[in-house]
Amino acid sequence: MAQPTRVAVVTGVNRGIGLAILRKLASGSTGPLVVYASTRAGTLPEVIITEQQQQQSHPDVKILPAQLSLTEPTSIDALAARVAEEQTTVDVLINNAGVYHYRERISNADRTETLETNYRGTLRLCQAFLPLLARSQSGGRIVNLSSQAGRLRWFAPQLRPRFLAPDLAWEQLDALVREYDSAANARGDEVQTGWPPMAYAVSKAALNAGTRILARENPGLLINSCCPGWVATDLGGQAGPPPKTPEEGARIPLHLAFGDIGKTSGRYWANDSTAGTGVGKVQEP
Ligand SMILES: NC(=O)c1ccc[n+]([C@@H]2O[C@H](COP(=O)([O-])OP(=O)(O)OC[C@H]3O[C@@H](n4cnc5c(N)ncnc54)[C@H](OP(=O)(O)O)[C@@H]3O)[C@@H](O)[C@H]2O)c1
Known part of the structure; x- marks a missing residue:
């Protein structure tokens, strides 16, 4: 029997990991698809x-250009x-778009x-x-591209349980941010008060926490976040020479979007090392 055509939305596809994800989808290897490929x-x-x-594109995959700026709610x-007008359903949302100002003083x-794009816009x-x-x-399914930079080990012990509270409410998460x-x-005293030095880390920790709330509130869906590893893109290259290609960086998000992950939802996935090229496993956030 022919596979049904699924509908996917992928953000930030003009370069980096997003482009690698889109090219994999375009190859037809994840089955018949309509893809809303969004760029700014x-x-x-x-x-x-x-x-x-x-x-050269696979005949069963239709790729449609879409506009998206995560800092603009409209x-x-x-x-x-637009997607609701054109489709009756969406099967996969891959939130790949993100920004990293790789400096402590920004x-x-x-x-x-950073907070509007990686946290508020993505969750909106x-x-x-x-x-x-x-x-x-x-x-x-929803896949949120997070980062190992957002793991709570970089936060002071008194902040960690506030992110991890099992009944964390949106208002409490917003208040934390x-x-x-x-x-x-x-005040410029964020490091003295226990926060990591980079806003990117806070935005991704908040995205992981938001992923957990969404999963709790929507038990019928599979909603996970992941670190793609350290990947050779404009973003990843800021911290030195990354060990992974964008195609390798696409593996974990594609696995969470299309692979067999059972009923796992609300979890943070990564490989054991940021250089690892596997499809990831559940890790402590
Ligand atoms: N590369 C790594 O080592 C690494 C490690 C951990 C996590 N990640 C995460 O993986 C994801 C992809 O990163 P990447 O390395 O592929 O980065 P990248 O090459 O810099 O691409 C980032 C993408 O996000 C889009 N974007 C940025 N701000 C946006 C906004 N306000 N609205 C809509 N789109 C926006 C960019 O669009 P424009 O071209 O228009 O700016 C671009 O398409 C990000 O979420 C990142 O945090 C990457």
């Missing part, structure tokens, strides 16, 4: 356009509204961009797609 510009990457023109809502504007997109994911016949933002923005 709203255009498809050149390599995908060329493959489409040369009819852009998030417009993407969800401007307030860069800190705001999840919320916007929940009704469509709930209608998936194959069981809707605002507490960090005030310490960093207004």
Whole structure:
């Protein structure tokens, strides 16, 4: 029997890991698909356009350009509204887009961009797609690209249980992030008060915590976050020469989106090392 066509939404596909994910989907290896391939510009990457023109894309995969800017709530809502108009369901949402200002002292504007993109915008997109994911016949999945930088081992012991509380509410998580933002923005004492030095780490820890809340509130879906490893992209290259290719970096997110993960939801996945090239396993956040 022919496999049914699934609908996937992938963010930040113009370069890096997002492009590697898109190319894997375009190859047809994950089955028949309609893919909403989102970039800030709203255009498809050149390599995908060329493959489409040369009819090299898999005939069972339809890739549609989509516009998304995670710092603009109207852009998030417009993407969800467009997909709801064109499709009855969404099967997979891969939140790959993210930003990393790799410096300890960053401007307030860069800190705001980091928290808006990696935390608030990404979780707003999840919320916007929940009704469509709930209608998936194959069981809707969300994969949030997080980072080992967001693991709680980098946070002071008194902060860790506040992120990990099993009944953590959205208001409490937002309050935690605002507490960090005030310490960093207004007083500059975030490190003395137990926070890691980089806003990126806080944004990804908050994304992991938001992933747990979403999974708890939506038991019919599989919602996980992961670290793709240390990958040779514009973002990963800021910290030195990364050991992994973008194709290797795409493995864990693709496994969580399409592979057999049983009923695992609300967990953080990674390989044991950031150089590891496996499909990851559940790790302590
Ligand atoms: N590379 C690594 O070693 C590594 C390690 C751990 C986690 N990660 C995570 O993996 C994901 C992909 O990273 P990457 O290494 O592939 O990074 P990348 O090459 O820098 O690509 C980042 C992507 O995110 C998009 N983006 C950034 N801000 C956005 C916004 N406000 N709205 C919409 N899209 C936005 C970018 O679009 P533009 O081109 O328009 O800026 C780009 O497509 C990120 O979430 C990152 O945190 C990466």
